[in-house]
Amino acid sequence: MSAPSMTLYYNAASPFARKVLILLHETGQASRVSLKAVALTPVSPDAEVCRDNPCGKIPALCLADGNVIHDSRVILDYLDQQHVGNPLIPKEGSARWRRLTLASLADALMDAALLIRYETFLRPEEKHWSEWLDAQQEKIARTLAYFEAEAITELSTHFDVASISVACAVGYLDFRQPNLGWRSSYPRLANWYDEVSQRPSMLETQPPA
DSSP states (O other): OOOOOOOEEEOOTTHHHHHHHHHHHHHHHHHGGEEEEEBBBTBOHHHHHHOOOOOOOEEEOTTTOOOOEHHHHHHHHHHSSSSSSSOOOOSSHHHHHHHHHHHHHHHHHHHHHHHHHHHHSSSSSOOOOEEEEHHHHHHHHHHHHHHHIIIIHHHHHHOHHHHHHHHHHHHHHHHHOOOSSSHOOOOOHHHHHHHHSSSSSHHTTOOOO
């Protein structure tokens, strides 16, 4: 087996990094990428990551030629063009835009959940902005309701960019908001997630306990 030709800067708790890890497993490319864990927050960036990504965000993927690409959506698109199997991002037509739109909704849910995490974990409790937290929680609820009512059948057809993104978003809620109790309100989504969460790629990339 050849040595890894790329390096992924990631954090095991990041749902955006998890999307990349899952695609690597699903497409048989995990051995091509070495993993470099980094610890960072919006107020304590990692110097090495900032050198190649001015925003200092992860995931970031260093390619074999030394170029670095970042934002999970860009990395997923790149990696999906590097394997010979069926694409996980449709190449064209209405299917492409629909699957990418579902993935974008999942990303927005993750963003809202991360903002809640930052507000409650990084700021003193007396400075928590309750209206801000409520607004983010409402975004999450609206998005879960949309997936429940409008997307379950589509998500069940393929485990692709849309399904991976939604699974990572829902998994992050379980990780960071275990008392949210979303399953009782969105039973179809819960059943779908319980099934896909048993995929080897999902089990291999679970966030730390």
